[in-house]
Amino acid sequence: MADVKTTGAHVHGEAAHHASYLEENKGIMNWLVTYDHKRIGLMYLWSVLLMFLVGGLFALLVRLELLTPGEDLMNAETYNRVFTLHGAIMVFLFIIPAVPASLGNFVLPLMLGAKDVAFPKLNLASYYIYVVGAIMAILSIVLGGVDTGWTFYTPYSTSTAGAVTLMTLSVFVLGFSSIFTGLNFIATIHTLRAPGMSWYNLPLFVWGTYATSVIQVMATPVLGITTVLLVMERVFQVGIFDARLGGDPVLFQHFFWFYSHPAVYIMILPGMAIISELIPTFSKKTIFGYRGIAFSSIAIALVSFLVWAHHMFTSGQSPLTNAIFSFLTFLVAIPSGIKVFNWTATMYRGSISLKTPMLYAMSFLLLFTIGGLTGLFLGTLATDIHLHDTYFVVAHFHYVMMGGTVIAFIGGLFYWWPKMVGRMYSEKGGALSAILVFIGFNATFLPQFIMGSRGMPRRYFTYLDQFQPLHQFSTVGAEILGAGILVAILTLVASLRKKPDAIANPWGGSTLEWEAQSPPVTHNFVGTPVLEHAPYDYRHAKVEG
């Protein structure tokens, strides 16, 4: 691509291969003390993938127990622990850090044309804080387990036995890791953009990550103080959440959701950010409604702080509160809809190539739409009374988080993998994984909508006989989904055995990270990149190789 000038002697395609960040300073010690955002991103990637497998294993155990009604694989207490660990690990150790801390860490500075994030040491610190938090979470499994659900509702969480204190402290620690990542990204985006990179020239991944970071910084401290208060309540019985002592257990729900509702947007916004890159690249068409997508991310971030009490429609809060929060919840549909329509319009009459990342992006479009629309059922007061705490909620949540964020994450992983490791993966393996994941996902969670609407409550280890066919369908779906994820990981890992073969820009992408060598040099670019055209301007692009 000739439209990006580099001030060094290097012109892409002519100069020799420079030693990449993987080749320079090898050895485990160099990795453990690295400040390089790419290496930290990779370390995060392997860590979150490990947690994803652990959380996924717990999910499969849950599904296995639900194959038949009654107690077969585990008793009620064990079941409670297993679904709690599934939820807590997936939420706090996987989805929240997954996209920003791994993929975001790797590509964000590259997209900006920067050499690193603004605070490299803080970046490494955030990784180690994450590791400490993860160890604490795993220790709490060993030391008695936690059976509260990932939401830690009082008064149960203050009275139940088990390692609730350690688990909540682990959430407190993990919160710092999340705050530091978000803070770092905001400062990076504000101060380290390459010459010519105005705010409206930022790739949409950056806009999405920016909105995510704002929520991470503004919401996570509230979770921090909430977990501290919960620990205080358990240890000192300070009284704030205990009705017998004059406190209020519902106050915990307010505190918890004041963080945790924005937190679900910490989870979904990065997924949307990835999709905003995949769709234009594989449609070879300028993104439709750039500013609409950019500002809808910011709008979602702002509205996210105003909807928390929609988790509490059945908690006995006043009808007026319910009505206000229901109305505010519907507002979220507007920016989400803007995005979906813009992505679809980008594909319209584009020249679409069905590479693996695009298959995942298209899965995302369908699954996120279902997840988003079913959210409206739950935001509506009358239907929520019926659907509250049923499998309908479980299915909705998984359609948005798994069908949305996780599928976008895997798509993004396939998309940036050649940049990260310098190797192309098997397109057949990638496509197979995308198809298996799509089929398995729907088979798992579509039946749960039906069960939920018929009254199957969530978090039960057993059920009425009438639900058995649907539960079995769901369990088989989960096995297919698990197989699909396994194929995806094997496909990626298998590519590591090959010789490096990825060119700088295998997909014909138009954002700056594709100007860097694959894999990039330690300081990302040879010379200082200067942006000379808007992102998603494919008139300048030519597909190489």
Place this chain on the structure above:
Amino acid sequence: MSQTLESAHGHHPAQQHHFATMEQQFSAAKLGMWLFLATEILLFGGLFVGYGIMHNRHPEAFVAGHHHLQRPMGAINTIVLLFSSFTMVVAVWASQTNRKKLLIWGLIATIACAGIFMVVKYFEYSHKIHDGLLPGKFYSYKGPQVEGEFMFFSFYFMMTGLHGFHVLIGMIVLAWILIRAMRNEFSDQYYAPVDLAGLYWHLVDLIWIYLFPLLYLVS
């Protein structure tokens, strides 16, 4: 390659490689610090909200509880912290204008004020502990009291405890800045650490300004 060229041009030794200029580095650091301060306010915010709600529910208990606090001690600490903010401002100004001695004395005065604050706090705490005015289940005060008074002390200890922890961290940070100042690391070209530590210190002060009336002047 480019990096060696840059250092040959005589860049400031404190400039990190991924920043093009010292100004860029400073603005990033300052933005980061402000964001961090925002998280601090939100962290304390949870306690303030909890205090507000529980005060609203148990007004008599909170009024009765606050009579056990020694108002003069709280007032002295308020004045001490306000004065320390002034000495901190002097230190920051001194670092920006190459007044090394003034910088060092400003920092020493600030740390000393923080120390006085902690000593006063220590006497207040030991008095409460002696009387059994403790949070939650450890509350064992036997004198005349209103029902639910322990809740006031739950908040008193959580809020002043978290704040006191921040004062301690502040003392450590300022001590580190002081050592660097003695090593002559700061000048009008590079004073970001002093500036940022100052911002943090003002926040610690500001939070106390809100804690004092909330806890000592309840009505």
